[in-house]
Amino acid sequence: MDLYGELILDHAKRPQHAGLREPYDVEVNHVNPTCGDEISLRVHLETVAGGAQDGAPVLRDVSYDALGCSISVASASVLAEESLGRPVAETLETYRHLHAMLTSRGTDPGDAEQIGDAVAFAGVAKYPARVKCALLPWTAYLDALARAGADISAASERPEGA
Amino acid sequence: MTTGQLAAQPLSRVEIGRIRADFPLLRRTVRGGRPLVYLDSGATSQKPRVVLDAEREFYERHNAAVHRGAHQLAEEATDAFEGARETVARFLGAGTGEVVFTKNGTEGLNLLAYAFSNAGAPGALDGADDSWARRLRLGTGDEVVVTEMEHHANLVPWQELCRRTGATLRWIGVDDDGELDVARLDEVVGERTRVVALTHVSNVLGTVNDLGPGSPVVAAARAVGALVVVDACQSAPHLDIRPLTAADSGVDALVFTGHKTLGPSGVGVLWARRGLLEAMPPFLTGGSMIEVVRMERSTYAPPPAKFEAGVPMAAQAVGLAAGLDYLTEVGLDRVHAHDQQLMRHTLDLLADRPWLRVLGPPDPQRRIGAVSFVADGVHPHDVGQVLDDSGVAVRTGHHCAWPLHRRLRVPASTRASFGIYTSLEEVDTLAEALDRVPGIFGLAG
Numbered sequence: 001m002d003l004y005g006e007l008i009l010d011h012a013k014r015p016q017h018a019g020l021r022e023p024y025d026v027e028v029n030h031v032n033p034t035c036g037d038e039i040s041l042r043v044h045l046e047t048v049a050g051g052a053q054d055g056a057p058v059l060r061d062v063s064y065d066a067l068g069c070s071i072s073v074a075s076a077s078v079l080a081e082e083s084l085g086r087p088v089a090e091t092l093e094t095y096r097h098l099h100a101m102l103t104s105r106g107t108d109p110g111d112a113e114q115i116g117d118a119v120a121f122a123g124v125a126k127y128p129a130r131v132k133c134a135l136l137p138w139t140a141y142l143d144a145l146a147r148a149g150a151d152i153s154a155a156s157e158r159p160e161g162a
Numbered sequence: 163m164t165t166g167q168l169a170a171q172p173l174s175r176v177e178i179g180r181i182r183a184d185f186p187l188l189r190r191t192v193r194g195g196r197p198l199v200y201l202d203s204g205a206t207s208q209k210p211r212v213v214l215d216a217e218r219e220f221y222e223r224h225n226a227a228v229h230r231g232a233h234q235l236a237e238e239a240t241d242a243f244e245g246a247r248e249t250v251a252r253f254l255g256a257g258t259g260e261v262v263f264t265k266n267g268t269e270g271l272n273l274l275a276y277a278f279s280n281a282g283a284p285g286a287l288d289g290a291d292d293s294w295a296r297r298l299r300l301g302t303g304d305e306v307v308v309t310e311m312e313h314h315a316n317l318v319p320w321q322e323l324c325r326r327t328g329a330t331l332r333w334i335g336v337d338d339d340g341e342l343d344v345a346r347l348d349e350v351v352g353e354r355t356r357v358v359a360l361t362h363v364s365n366v367l368g369t370v371n372d373l374g375p376g377s378p379v380v381a382a383a384r385a386v387g388a389l390v391v392v393d394a395c396q397s398a399p400h401l402d403i404r405p406l407t408a409a410d411s412g413v414d415a416l417v418f419t420g421h422k423t424l425g426p427s428g429v430g431v432l433w434a435r436r437g438l439l440e441a442m443p444p445f446l447t448g449g450s451m452i453e454v455v456r457m458e459r460s461t462y463a464p465p466p467a468k469f470e471a472g473v474p475m476a477a478q479a480v481g482l483a484a485g486l487d488y489l490t491e492v493g494l495d496r497v498h499a500h501d502q503q504l505m506r507h508t509l510d511l512l513a514d515r516p517w518l519r520v521l522g523p524p525d526p527q528r529r530i531g532a533v534s535f536v537a538d539g540v541h542p543h544d545v546g547q548v549l550d551d552s553g554v555a556v557r558t559g560h561h562c563a564w565p566l567h568r569r570l571r572v573p574a575s576t577r578a579s580f581g582i583y584t585s586l587e588e589v590d591t592l593a594e595a596l597d598r599v600p601g602i603f604g605l606a607g
Contacts (some may be wrong), residue, residue: 001551004544004602013604035543035559036567036574041219070603096410133543 003127004070007120011068017080021063025148032132038150039066039076041140045088045148057088057150062141069133071124076137082116088145092154094118095138102131163506170495172503181492184210193479196553203559204365205531206421209398209485213424216484220477227473229450243476249483253490254433255404262432262439262466263479267395268315269434270417271359273469274391275319275440278357279326286443294441297356302328305354307388310336310569311364314562316393320359329356334379336569340367340522344378351382356606358383359388362397362406362416366563366577367522368505368529370397373406373413380412380605389438392416399423399581400496400501400530407433414438420478424485424582429478432469439465446471460483489582497582501530504580504589508533510591517605518596521570534561534575540603541602542576548602549576552595
């Protein structure tokens with residue numbers, strides 16, 4: 001099966017940066033009502049002082065407790081791994097590319113330069129019923145960012161070249 | 163009705179083969195040429211060609227808006243629709259005046275729930291027979307009883323009814339084997355109980371709730387004058403449900419849906435005692451359901467028309483009738499015996515796999531139609547995905563019975579469910595496909 005690559009299974013079995021941590025600004029709880037998958041996710045943002053990025057938020061911590069299938073748990077793990085410590089704007093860029101890949105029905109193989117380990121989810125795009133599983137942690141993340149006061153409007157823009 | 167000794171013979175391999183040939187969809191392949199193994203009939207059944215033909219013939223030969231117009235087509239369409247009602251009535255062992263066509267089972271249950279809250283409106287019960295009308299009055303202090311194994315369709319409408327009326331929702335619990343906890347029935351059903359709504363067969367566990375003579379739940383409801391409402395969506399495709407409508411059954415209303423019973427989607431059935439239907443205020447209002455309409459107010463047609471506002475789903479009703487005739491021709495006693503054979507085979511195969519845990523009653527005779535299970539350490543979605551890759555279609559998730567899953571302390575499950583066309587070989591394929599799971603997810607198979 002092309003869906004369960006080693007990377008996904010590794011992340012599902014050993015989710016990176018798992019567990020809810022202090023300090024945090026906002027905690028959100030999201031469920032997938034069709035299957036009952038659940039995630040609690042916290043974000044902790046810091047604002048860059050000075051330089052070209054002055055005032056831009058950085059993701060100091062993202063922590064989570066995910067209950068669900070291997071796809072949703074692995075997706076939470078990859079989200080944390082790819083996003084921790086990065087400027088929020090860059091994580092939104094990752095989300096846009098990931099979202100485009102996941103909703104492409106398999107026509108967009110994903111770009112490891114843009115989304116890192118999340119390319120492992122390219123196979124998910126061929127199974128529309130599972131796209132929601134992969135997106136659940138990201139949807140929770142965007143919600144948490146918005147509640148923490150970050151501007152997430154860039155998340156809904158189409159990625160360049162898509 | 164008994165799930166004990168079966169007089170009828172299960173379907174033979176040759177008979178199953180003949181039945182399968184009547185279902186065109188079963189011939190297709192999925193996921194790169196694998197033969198389809200459809201084990202999701204609990205969600206919706208596949209349709210025999212006679213159902214498709216009946217719908218097509220209605221549209222090609224007789225289509226018109228029923229109960230309207232004086233032209234020949236209108237007559238033919240009306241005859242076809244009312245003929246379908248007669249078939250449903252025969253299937254239920256009931257009178258045609260007790261059979262209401264609905265969109266699906268969910269609508270039937272909402273229609274009933276709204277009868278209670280609408281009965282509270284001024285004048286809503288004027289002229290109604292008080293022996294039935296008083297049973298529709300619901301308010302603060304009254305109680306509505308459901309069970310912990312209900313499909314959301316037989317839970318949420320009652321929750322909402324309680325919210326609208328101030329009544330209190332109570333429920334009969336489920337034990338670790340997936341059976342109703344009838345030992346504690348008297349703590350739940352009491353003098354304040356006005357309605358007991360429960361499923362005949364659990365859509366997750368296949369548990370058959372005893373609703374026959376001597377049923378403790380029905381007896382408890384009757385003793386306090388509570389109405390008994392049965393969700394027969396999962397039993398109608400597998401069991402003779404005529405005993406439920408018998409004069410002394412103690413059941414007051416039941417619903418089932420067409421699309422699980424070999425029929426098309428968009429049509430379901432509500433059966434209720436004639437006196438109850440007469441007393442119940444309408445749910446959806448508009449054309450077809452009226453008697454006299456004036457600008458200020460209107461009076462309503464007798465049931466079943468009172469509950470069938472708007473142009474009805476005539477072609478779908480005709481298709482459903484063809485589906486019910488198909489089941490009746492095979493014989494529901496034999497359909498049940500076939501299901502029992504599949505159930506025993508499935509439980510045996512799953513028991514051979516210690517990394518799987520079957521939910522629900524261990525005794526196959528206590529179950530019908532569905533087997534849900536969990537694999538330790540692998541989420542049901544992932545199990546379902548591996549099965550799908552082998553061409554095996556099952557349901558994964560909470561199957562619209564979230565509280566039941568919570569009670570059984572599992573977040574979700576994988577469900578294999580059977581139809582009249584399901585073969586023993588398909589169950590073998592399910593077991594073989596399941597054997598891929600430990601390897602892929604690193605379990606000790």
